[in-house]
Amino acid sequence: MASGFIKFRNGESWYARWSRYDWVLERIMLxxxxxxxxxxLKAWIESLLPDEDRGDIECGWSFIKATPESEMVTRxxxxxxxxxxxxxxxxxxxxxxxxxxxDKEDGIGFLINQLYKMxxxxxxxxxxxxxxxxxxxxxxxxxxxxxxxx
Numbered sequence: 001m002a003s004g005f006i007k008f009r010n011g012e013s014w015y016a017r018w019s020r021y022d023w024v025l026e027r028i029m030l031x032x033x034x035x036x037x038x039x040x041l042k043a044w045i046e047s048l049l050p051d052e053d054r055g056d057i058e059c060g061w062s063f064i065k066a067t068p069e070s071e072m073v074t075r076x077x078x079x080x081x082x083x084x085x086x087x088x089x090x091x092x093x094x095x096x097x098x099x100x101x102x103d104k105e106d107g108i109g110f111l112i113n114q115l116y117k118m119x120x121x122x123x124x125x126x127x128x129x130x131x132x133x134x135x136x137x138x139x140x141x142x143x144x145x146x147x148x149x150x
Contacts, residue, residue: 003061004075006115011080011128014115018060021075022049024111027097028090040147041089048073080130082146091119 004021005013016024025045032042050056050073055066062074079087098116103109 005077007076007078007080008119008122009080009127010122010125012118012122014118016111018058018075020108020111023108024097024115025049025077027101027112028093031093031096031100032089037085037147038089038093041086041093044147045090048075048077078130078145083148086146086148091116094119 001017002015003018004024005015006021006024007013015021026049029042029045029049032038032045034042050058050063050065052058057064057066059072062072065071065073079090082090094112094116098104098112101109101112104113
């Protein structure tokens, strides 16, 4: 069952089981350097991945961070809510991860290949903005994700 989602500019989503979603994000993260904006995005992506060695509690569709606030992190990443420069870095990291994957058609490697192909296809389609913010229903943090907003 799909429990991790990455949303494209056209509003469509790539989805996978939570462990595969984490694997894809980790591959993208590993393609980013430690410095500058890439480093900021790398640190943010790392915060979206559970670390059971630190005490994070896995729930499948989300995980609970081992922090005093016990923050729940869901596996939904709407790239439209990221600043444009970080979107570009994210997708460049995905491209590099895909190119390094030795088996793009079979095994787990098809996931990063599928994600990047869907991203490329989304570029040829009309942009669909995220739904407008509704303060009675929505959490404002959902409308500005990733580094660079503060």
